[in-house]
Amino acid sequence: MSAPAVESVAVSALRAVLHRVRQAAERSRRGPDEVRVVAVSKTKPNSLIRQVYDAGHRCFGENYVQEIIDKAPQLPEDIEWHFVGHLQSNKVKPLLAAVPNLAMVEGVDNEKVANQLDRVVSSIGRKPLKVLVQVNTSGETSKSGVDPSGCLELVKHVKLGCPNLEFSGLMTIGMPDYSSTPENFRTLSNCRTEVCKVLGLTENHYELSMGMSGDFEKAIEMGSTNVRIGSTIFGPREYPKKQQNQ
Ligand SMILES: *Cc1c(COP(=O)(O)O)cnc(C)c1O
Numbered sequence: 001m002s003a004p005a006v007e008s009v010a011v012s013a014l015r016a017v018l019h020r021v022r023q024a025a026e027r028s029r030r031g032p033d034e035v036r037v038v039a040v041s042k043t044k045p046n047s048l049i050r051q052v053y054d055a056g057h058r059c060f061g062e063n064y065v066q067e068i069i070d071k072a073p074q075l076p077e078d079i080e081w082h083f084v085g086h087l088q089s090n091k092v093k094p095l096l097a098a099v100p101n102l103a104m105v106e107g108v109d110n111e112k113v114a115n116q117l118d119r120v121v122s123s124i125g126r127k128p129l130k131v132l133v134q135v136n137t138s139g140e141t142s143k144s145g146v147d148p149s150g151c152l153e154l155v156k157h158v159k160l161g162c163p164n165l166e167f168s169g170l171m172t173i174g175m176p177d178y179s180s181t182p183e184n185f186r187t188l189s190n191c192r193t194e195v196c197k198v199l200g201l202t203e204n205h206y207e208l209s210m211g212m213s214g215d216f217e218k219a220i221e222m223g224s225t226n227v228r229i230g231s232t233i234f235g236p237r238e239y240p241k242k243q244q245n246q
Pocket of ligand 1 (some may be wrong): 085171213
């Protein structure tokens with residue numbers, strides 16, 4: 001008889017994260033089902049993703065197109081993949097071809113990539129793809145995302161000009177901010193309020209993707225519906241030498 005399985009480090013870490021998410025959701029008077037946890041597995045091997053999958057988690061995120069193209073086809077089809085961060089329009093076609101179970105692109109930040117996603121979804125005949133518009137709320141030039149002042153125009157374009165995309169909300173990468181109300185999260189939330197007001201949409205039908213390993217509890221308290229958590233679940237990332245400056 002085999003000994004009882006010892007829970008892997010990643011699975012214990014996942015459980016701890018889910019517990020913290022539940023508590024933060026309660027503090028913001030929401031249920032645990034109202035906040036999605038995207039386990040961001042970039043640079044991590046499929047064997048580790050599989051452990052977290054076997055513990056019952058289904059939503060995973062990747063940030064490099066070539067990496068998700070290599071990994072996703074080797075993993076179960078009922079994984080809901082999120083592509084997180086900037087996506088180049090010339091990578092849209094290979095991404096959608098290799099990952100039919102891509103559930104969401106979190107990082108549409110210009111009309112060109114929106115148009116290309118719309119066109120490719122239509123040409124391969126898959127169901128409409130959920131997208132979040134990425135907003136650069138910190139003003140850092142190193143970060144992608146549309147300016148808060150350009151958010152409404154881009155959302156309008158996606159809603160009105162891209163019938164094969166399902167506009168689902170806004171996403172941002174926050175800057176470390178140890179104040180009680182981090183400014184970047186406040187800005188994203190204000191963008192959603194403005195967009196919904198102008199376009200006549202119901203605010204709580206649209207997502208706010210904000211919060212990563214270092215700040216997800218604060219983000220949830222400020223209304224996040226989708227947190228993207230990598231290193232707290234999978235451990236620190238080890239980049240191969242050539243990628244170290246990314
Ligand atoms: C890598 C990544 C994350 C996860 O970052 P951690 O700090 O490891 O939790 C979240 N969002 C995006 C866009 C990322 O690229």
